[in-house]
Amino acid sequence: MKFGVVLFPGSNCDHDAYYAVQANLGEDAALIWHESEDLSGLDAVLLPGGFSYGDYLRPGAIARFSPVVTAVKKFARSGGLVIGICNGFQVLVESGLLPGALIRNRNLRFVCKTVHIKVVTSDSPFTNASKTNQPLAIPIAHGDGCYYADKMTLRQLENEDRVAFRYCDTVNRVVEEANPNGSLDNIAGILNEERNVLGMMPHPERASDSAMGSTDGLVVFQSMKATLMGTAR
């Protein structure tokens, strides 16, 4: 099983994602250069965090034009698993693979800390190894992580069970105080209509190794692995 970790100029969580897949999940990983249009041989694609193309204009706005994103779209259309983390989520939103937008944090400051999120649906290739309502302690690190979408989109996400994660407090309540960036409905991660593309602001690769304090993020990669092996619940 092979995960492709896309490397844009300015990606900086590529090494971390690569390490989490190889060392913590125990699967193969390869770095995919942003000019590559060839994703053959990959079972899943991961768009990592960072500042692709310097986040010039808007986070993800330039990355959407890169050759690799064209290939990622094709990969997703054919049913491949695609996960975008942090800047990767922003790229997925900008390139139209996921709805809505990620705008500046409400307090206008970058924020890096461990937050709590809860799994809203375990019915996805990225969460099937977890339980619905399971709380996860996972770090965030972003300046533009406020999820925004129009009412209709929000309702659609809700009705189609496509909200993957919401920010919650330490006792698993989805409350405003637990919302670190102003995201509508405390949304921390969403799925596409076909459920094979996930975008999330929290960094599961930073919570995949016991040395880092939490291994709660590993469940995302384990779910993907189970899906790909056909052993998902």
Added chain:
Amino acid sequence: MSTLTTDLITKHGLTMDEYDRILDRLGREPTLTELGIISVMWSEHCSYKSSRLHLKKLPTEGESVLVGPGENAGIIDIGDGWAVAFKIESHNHPSFIEPFQGAATGVGGILRDIFTMGARPIAVMDSLRFGMLDDSKTGIRNRHIVRGVVSGISHYGNCFGVPTVGGECIFESGYGGNPLVNAFALGIFRKDKIFFGQASGSGNPVIYVGAKTGKDGIHGASMASSEFDEQSEEKRPNVQVGDPFLEKLLLEACLEAMQTGAIEGIQDMGAAGLTCSTCEMGGRGGSGIEIDLKYVPQREVGMTPYEIMLSESQERMLIVAKRGREKEVYDVFRKWGLDAAEIGVVTGDGLLRVKDRGEVVAEVPNSLLTDDAPLYDRPFSQPPRVAPLDGPEIDLSKNTALGDSLVTLLGSPDICSKQWIFEQYDHMVRTNTTSGPGGDAAVIRIKEADVSLAMSLDGNGRFCVLDPREGAKLAVAECCRNLAVVGAQPIAATNCLNFGNPERPEIMAQLVEAIEGMAEACIHFETPITGGNVSLYNETLGDGIYPTPVVGIVGLVRNQDKPMGIHFRQAGRKLVLLGGLLPNATGRKAQAERRFGSSQYAKMVVGGLWGLPPKLDMDYEKRVHEASRRIVNTGLTESAHDLSDGGLAVAAAKSSFGLSGVGASIELQSELPVHHLLYYEAPSRILLSVVEEALGDVLSIANDCGVEAPVIGKTIEERLTFTVNREKLFDRSVDALYEHWTNSLERSLAT
């Protein structure tokens, strides 16, 4: 006839004596471009002309030191074939003029110093000093500077992808007009893959890579070598503008290009830009460099040779490649979308020769710019006495008020939580940070080798202004103690010396005393200084900063799954004060009262400093470190926290601020004055929380090391209490104290 007027010469920051030295060494009058080149290399910032003589007193050699001062960064061996490069540098002056860009480019500059040697940066820390946030006159400006500096560091470090893992942040009125921004960076590499900033091999191509040259930052180094006055606003164009994205690409491209084997030498363009990199590379290589400016990638048209040579545009590097293998270098830089252009060749004549479209515009011996720069033995007198020796009487009848002072201290700017700052820094990227900001020392694991690195930055202007020699020693002692608390053995140090105008004998005296104190302590604690930086002229309108030597020390931690934390974990544990209640407290009462005058209590509760810094016994201190390492590394304690600002009371409170919500009940029996027991900042002390069964072993290690270790209470649920001689002075809920401590900084910045 002379074309350079006296006015022009002094505007370049040169004295007429220095100009005569130029005439003498050059044997002719310099051109305007040469004057610019020489003046910037002879500036205090680049030449260390006031400090060089005294810096020689610092120890620089040690078993693990692979590269000492004089290179872009110091390098130490951490075993298994791995090495780390680290250094601290100031960006004080630019951060006052333009806080965001000043601080951002400070981080950018120190990162380049690390990766120019071939190391990948894996950690950054920052030592910050600002003016008081609540000052009625300057508070608004000071708050603006804090916000700007923090967002500048956040912007640059986060985008570059290096974790900012720790640091310190202190507020004193003296830093209002002269904030200090000292940035530390550390990188890792194989020890047989070190690159140096030297030009060797006549005929080898000199290649310029990275950002284009613009007009920003011209004379930045000279600006950093003078005092500020009312016209400082006009110096804003001297501040460089940074682009962390470009730096990230430059990092990846440089490290990749180094792998090709085609690179002979490489140096970043920092202060004094192209000038400094060309003459220093030539100087170190015993060669010369000839460049033609027409090949230099430029951001705008019509730049003069003077401007191109003095520009401090960021994110640029100079590479000497092996002739015939240039293409390998170009290919890598093209892949990363960066400019790379051959701008000249290495020569054998020891000269820096600058041409503009073939015409020579400057030709100066490298030696004149480097080793032959002026060296001053500036006169020094005694450090000035800025506070009275004896302080006001402290009313001991109000013992409970003494307890309540803890609330004041916990909310005070130096002691309160710096969460508002460090949450804006990505301190986790690269997934190595096993202990991030908020602890005594930051700890990062090295995935490649079976080892972790601990690091800490410490400085103490309050102590140094009262006694620079003792203050500098105390800073080194505290830094080593911070490492000992996480079980680390200190290996080597870097320093940043922030002082006022060295032309004033009493300021020069502070500098000399601090260097000598630091040297003594670094020898004692076996932490050689492998490099660093001196920042002088930190004065605005004659109002100087506290003398502020900052030291950064790196140590090794072995065999640890999780680094030792400062927080209590369980109720019912014994509290052991390793080092003793008040070590070195012998002596007359008046003497002890004097040493209390340097405390946070004096500053925040009494309202002003007096007296002297606490007394340090370096032998005893070192034994405390040894005991701490042994206790921590054998897993005998659940928490360990060093006592510093605010003494025992503050340390106990901070140890209570963990997720567990466990507090402490401290019961003391002593003849010593209560305010000393609670708030005296004696060094050599570490607070431990120990399970009953381990207590015997802890005490026996302390005994072996010849260190006192009284049991001073126990951990309890939810509350923090102090009882002295059976009188309960303080009893509060940990939650309420925590709220006060954690929100204080944000509150002061919001107003």
